[in-house]
Amino acid sequence: MASVTQLQRQFIEYTTSLYKEGYLDDQFTQLQKLQDESNPDFVVEVVSLFFEDSEKLLNNLATALQQKVVDYKQVDSHVHQFKGSSSSIGAQRVTNMCVHFRNFCEEKNLEGCLQCLQQAKHEYILVRNKLEALFRLEQQILQAGGSIPMME
Amino acid sequence: MACNYEEDVPHVLAVDDNLIDRKLVEKLLKSSSCRAVTTAENGMRALEYLGLKEHHQQNNGSKVNMIITDYCMPGMTGYELLQKIKESSVLKEVPVIIMSSENIPTRINECLEMGAHMFMLKPLKLSDVKKLRHQLTNVEVEKR
Numbered sequence: 001m002a003s004v005t006q007l008q009r010q011f012i013e014y015t016t017s018l019y020k021e022g023y024l025d026d027q028f029t030q031l032q033k034l035q036d037e038s039n040p041d042f043v044v045e046v047v048s049l050f051f052e053d054s055e056k057l058l059n060n061l062a063t064a065l066q067q068k069v070v071d072y073k074q075v076d077s078h079v080h081q082f083k084g085s086s087s088s089i090g091a092q093r094v095t096n097m098c099v100h101f102r103n104f105c106e107e108k109n110l111e112g113c114l115q116c117l118q119q120a121k122h123e124y125i126l127v128r129n130k131l132e133a134l135f136r137l138e139q140q141i142l143q144a145g146g147s148i149p150m151m152e
Numbered sequence: 153m154a155c156n157y158e159e160d161v162p163h164v165l166a167v168d169d170n171l172i173d174r175k176l177v178e179k180l181l182k183s184s185s186c187r188a189v190t191t192a193e194n195g196m197r198a199l200e201y202l203g204l205k206e207h208h209q210q211n212n213g214s215k216v217n218m219i220i221t222d223y224c225m226p227g228m229t230g231y232e233l234l235q236k237i238k239e240s241s242v243l244k245e246v247p248v249i250i251m252s253s254e255n256i257p258t259r260i261n262e263c264l265e266m267g268a269h270m271f272m273l274k275p276l277k278l279s280d281v282k283k284l285r286h287q288l289t290n291v292e293v294e295k296r
Contacts, residue, residue: 027275034179034278042179049172080224084253085172088275 004146011137015151018134023127028090029151047131050089054124057082061117065110075113076105082120093123162288163188163214167198167221167233168251173274177220177251180281190214195221195228195236204240216246218288222274223252223259231263238267249284251276 002010018024035042057078064075083098097120104112138148164187166177174191181189192198198221199205203213219237223230230250237243247269252259260271270287272280 027277030275030277031176034176034183036183039179046172046175046179049175053171077226081170084170084274087253088170088172088176090275 002140002144004141004144007137007141007144008146008149011134011141012149012151014134014137018130022092023130025090025092027088031089032151044135047089047135050085050091051128053085054082054094054128058117058121058124061120065113065117070108070110070113072105072108072113076102079105079120086124091124091127094120094127097123161188162217163190165190165192165198165201165214165216165219167192167195167219167225167230169193169222169225173222177276180276180278181220183278184281184285190216194225195230195233198233199236202237202243204236204243213242218247218249218269220249220251220272220284223250223263224254231259231266234263234266234268247288 031043031046061075061078061082064071064078079098079101083095083102086092086094086098097116101113101116101120104116141148162185164181166174166181166189168174168177168191171193174193178189178191181187190201192201198219201214202216219233221230221233225233230252234248234250237246237248244267248267249270249272250263250268251272251274253274255273263271270284272284
């Protein structure tokens with residue numbers, strides 16, 4: 001059973017790598033800064049909302065792109081939402097993928113859109129897995145009686 | 153810090169069609185001081201809340217000290233909402249802040265010319281909102 005110190009070190013290393021590899025950006029730090037005693041689960045709440053919302057958006061995108069006549073305005077509208085929410089929580093790689101996606105929407109390029117959808121889905125699943133791992137680490141630290149290290 | 157929900161607690165209306173952004177802006181505002189925050193998911197709902205329907209001010213509108221709205225919304229854009237607020241004799245003095253994820257100078261100028269108090273780039277940070285709160289205090293002081 002890892003000690004609190006080991007868990008905290010793991011947490012710091014993991015968080016650092018997530019920022020370094022571009023999965024998360026400064027906006028995620030902003031979310032953490034908003035968490036306080038009056039709202040101790042704020043980050044998990046917002047991120048959970050993001051997960052739910054994203055899954056809906058990805059489904060809507062798949063449906064919209066499967067139509068006989070694709071409504072690119074509608075597709076773009078969904079991507080705009082996805083770009084917005086991913087940007088708000090700091091999921092940088094997802095946001096960047098959405099930027100490419102919007103370009104293909106503008107060009108009405110179906111092939112490009114379908115590719116971007118797959119890539120956006122892929123990036124979303126990656127960041128979701130990583131955030132879930134991060135939250136699990138936090139729980140382990142708290143349960144072992146430690147506190148979550150502040151990342152600057 | 154004690155919250156006294158009396159007359160002098162600023163009441164902010166935040167309008168955004170994105171659920172995550174609504175939650176974020178609400179928390180950002182509440183973290184800046186004790187604020188009563190109401191959120192609306194689109195321009196129509198915002199106008200209903202403010203008691204403004206088809207150019208007539210209804211008496212059952214809620215009083216707010218500031219409105220912060222997203223620009224890109226389906227149905228009614230933030231700009232159109234701003235326009236309606238500025239056309240209202242009752243609401244035109246309420247400072248309106250427009251937020252957008254897109255940094256488009258013509259859009260920004262358009263909003264400022266229509267009377268927006270400020271334009272802010274998304275995603276919002278705590279420092280942005282703190283600056284805003286400071287400004288809002290100044291606006292209120294100016295009016296006295």
